[in-house]
Amino acid sequence: MCGISGRVRYDGRHVGADIVELAAAMRHRGPDSTGFAVYGPARERGYVVRGYLADRQALDSTLQDVATLLAGQGSRLLGEPTWDASGQRHVLFRLEIDELKDLKRWVDDVESLPGTEILSLGRSLEIIKDVGDAREVDAKHGVSELQGTHALSNMRLATESLVSPIASHPFWARPFPDVCIVHNGQLTNYFSWRRRLERDGYRFMSENDSELIAVWNSVQMAAGASLRDSLTASQQELDGVFTYLLGTLDGIGMAKDRWAIKPLAAVDEADGIAIATEEQALRSLYRDEVEILNYDGPLMTETWRREGNPRGAAA
Amino acid sequence: MSALQQAPAAPTTQIKSGDRPLREVNREIREAVAAGQHVEVTEPLSRHNLAVGLTGEGKVTFRGSVGYYCGGLTAGGVIEIDGNSGWGTGEGLSAGHITVNGNAGMSVGAAMRGGTIHVRGNAGPRCGVAQKDGNIVVGGDIGYSTGFMSHGGRIICLGDSKGSVGDSLWQGSVWVAGDIEQLGIDAVAVEPPADEVVEVEELLASLGYAPAERNWKKVVAGKKLWYFEARDAKQWLMI
Numbered sequence: 309m310c311g312i313s314g315r316v317r318y319d320g321r322h323v324g325a326d327i328v329e330l331a332a333a334m335r336h337r338g339p340d341s342t343g344f345a346v347y348g349p350a351r352e353r354g355y356v357v358r359g360y361l362a363d364r365q366a367l368d369s370t371l372q373d374v375a376t377l378l379a380g381q382g383s384r385l386l387g388e389p390t391w392d393a394s395g396q397r398h399v400l401f402r403l404e405i406d407e408l409k410d411l412k413r414w415v416d417d418v419e420s421l422p423g424t425e426i427l428s429l430g431r432s433l434e435i436i437k438d439v440g441d442a443r444e445v446d447a448k449h450g451v452s453e454l455q456g457t458h459a460l461s462n463m464r465l466a467t468e469s470l471v472s473p474i475a476s477h478p479f480w481a482r483p484f485p486d487v488c489i490v491h492n493g494q495l496t497n498y499f500s501w502r503r504r505l506e507r508d509g510y511r512f513m514s515e516n517d518s519e520l521i522a523v524w525n526s527v528q529m530a531a532g533a534s535l536r537d538s539l540t541a542s543q544q545e546l547d548g549v550f551t552y553l554l555g556t557l558d559g560i561g562m563a564k565d566r567w568a569i570k571p572l573a574a575v576d577e578a579d580g581i582a583i584a585t586e587e588q589a590l591r592s593l594y595r596d597e598v599e600i601l602n603y604d605g606p607l608m609t610e611t612w613r614r615e616g617n618p619r620g621a622a623a
Numbered sequence: 624m625s626a627l628q629q630a631p632a633a634p635t636t637q638i639k640s641g642d643r644p645l646r647e648v649n650r651e652i653r654e655a656v657a658a659g660q661h662v663e664v665t666e667p668l669s670r671h672n673l674a675v676g677l678t679g680e681g682k683v684t685f686r687g688s689v690g691y692y693c694g695g696l697t698a699g700g701v702i703e704i705d706g707n708s709g710w711g712t713g714e715g716l717s718a719g720h721i722t723v724n725g726n727a728g729m730s731v732g733a734a735m736r737g738g739t740i741h742v743r744g745n746a747g748p749r750c751g752v753a754q755k756d757g758n759i760v761v762g763g764d765i766g767y768s769t770g771f772m773s774h775g776g777r778i779i780c781l782g783d784s785k786g787s788v789g790d791s792l793w794q795g796s797v798w799v800a801g802d803i804e805q806l807g808i809d810a811v812a813v814e815p816p817a818d819e820v821v822e823v824e825e826l827l828a829s830l831g832y833a834p835a836e837r838n839w840k841k842v843v844a845g846k847k848l849w850y851f852e853a854r855d856a857k858q859w860l861m862i
Contacts, residue, residue: 568748568767571710571729587669587709587728588690595668597687600707604729604747605785606767 310477311337311463312490312572314553314560314583315593317456318616320349324454326593330582331442331461333589338465341476342445343437345488345555347614348456350432354386355411355485357403358434360474362423364399367391370421374403377417381409394448398473400427400436412483416511425474425513430486432456432557437476457614460555462490475514478555481522482511484530486557489522492570492585493550501546521546525554525561539563539609551603553583559613564603572603574610581612631682634663640673641666649675656681656700669709674702677719691728694721697738710747713740716757729766732759735776741830748785751778754795760830768807770797770842779823781832789842793849797842798823809848815841 311334317323324346331342348356361370371389378384383406391401408414415426428435434454438445442463446452462477469475481487495501495517502512502520510523521542528538539554539561551570554561560583564570573587575598582590587600603610636655640648648664649672655662657679664685667673671690674683677697685693688706695714704712707725716735723731726744734753741760748766751759754773764782771787773795783801790807798815806812815823820839828834847855 586671586690587688587707588671591668595666597706600669600688602726602728602747604766606748 310465310492311585311589312477312492312551312553312583313461313585313589314459314490314555314562314581314612316458316560316581316612316614316616318578318580318614320457321455323347323456323459325452326582327459327461328442328446328452329592330584330589331463333592334463334584334586335441337585338463339441340466340471341437341439341464341473342442343435343462343464343473343476343478343490344445344451345428345433345435345460345478345490346451346454346456347432347458347486347555347557348434348454350557352431354404354406355408355429355431356434357405357429358427358436359401359403359418360425360427361399361401362397364397366423367399367401370424371401373421374418377414378405378408380417381414383408383414392449394438396438396448400438400449400473402434411485415483419513426480426482427474428478428480428488429483430557433480433486433488433555435478435480435488437462437478438473439471439476458555458560458612460488460490460553460560469514469516475516477516477518479514479516479519479522481526482513482519484523484526486555487522487526487529488555489518489525489552490555491518491521491550491552493548493552493565495520495546495548495550497547517548518552521550521552522554529556535559535561535611536609539611543607543609551585559611561612562603562608562610564606564608566606568604568606568608574601574603574612575599576601580616583612631659631661634661634684636660636662638662638664639666640664640668640670642668645670645672649673652683653677656683667706669707671709677702688725694719697721707744708742712742713738716740726763727761731761732757732778735759739826745782746780751776751795751797754778758826760826762832764801765797765799767804770795770810771807773797777823779827781827781837789844791848792842792844794844799840799842800837803840803842806842809845810842811845812840812842815839 313330386404478488498517551564574583661682669690675695677700682701684703690709692711702721710728714733716738723742727742729747736755737757743762745763746761750769752771754776756776759778765780767785768787774793779798786805787807789810
């Protein structure tokens, strides 16, 4: 039932405002929590990190511990950390950090700190997710002020896990920088794939099948598969009903299963791409009549690049 | 005389949908159609559930695309969509006429029991799923699993059919003038009887399609699944 959406802005601006509008138009699909993944200007050096801490009162000491762990990697904070002023018990923080000698080890170490989870890490990717609908989350975290090339969002109707920021989409493909997912559906071979990936050393922070899809694709791409090839392979290897959007540094990919029961529609216009579970959400950005692309067939895949595709050509 | 022919020609009332409360917009549409008026709705903005539950002999024209379930559970009147329509257009229709001048999404006419739905463009997957009666006419192509588990009525496609057409049919039929990519489970394509061809061509003529020599394939139930037994499961690729 969840709603997912995506946006590509070829001018690299206002992508935060647009993705909030797309999410707000699908509030009815899941107002329990809302999450955003925004790809801002990519760094050539260092990473941007978004994190979650369960207890706001432990923020100072946790950030000190994070800085110590950075120093142990020969790295450092670039600028002062920032965090939300929502007053909730949990807090979402943002860091900019220098290069890491062992990225995976640093992530493992940070997430061993009490109540701490890294929501995203990348040259460009920033994940913000919290309880409440799109407007509430935007008010708490200023998503609509973010600039960038592409973005994803998810409106979650909680069914099988907590109403909590860390149970919400998007999920980062830990430990792969800049890869994340939003997903509408469910996998039926989740546990078998999770055991296989865990045997290969991958660690999951949730019991959500969406997190697994993100890691699964990242493993394929790390082994040399193109985004399109990985999406296509997932349709054979992952069992269930699903339509998901995978965010990468270069753009957005989409795959859906053979039953194709989870809807997706898109608009491909000169200024960019808008993608949403429901067409009416697309009309929040394009109020005039536009051509709607319906991805309603079985085993469909698509990729949208941040700089645009040649018209009529698949990436 | 069909509902389409009876409907008042020129719009007498105009309603702006835009961001107004849907309940309010639908109440105005219902009242106008029940009173036999022709109402024109601007800025439908692909919103869901527009013009549901209509009765009477009036008409509503949408100037733009509509979202899910437009005309659902309707029992009379005429709906014209000057654009595309989303999933479940005319779901549960029991009487009346719906025209989509563009393309329609998944499950057009799902579980409809009467009336006519005419899509001038293409219709998405599962068109006429669980249909009980009435006619669905598609000027373009139909998506996969069209007619899935249909119990009655006709689906008429002037273009091509995607895969699994007529899957698990009961007593409905899917007529395809173009190519059939693949028949569904327990579906068979037969040459239609001449008297039924006449009926279909008369219906098409009433919708403005010129007479032509069409290569009709009528897809109906093979009836083997009607009496399914577990020992035959392998035959149906279910295990």
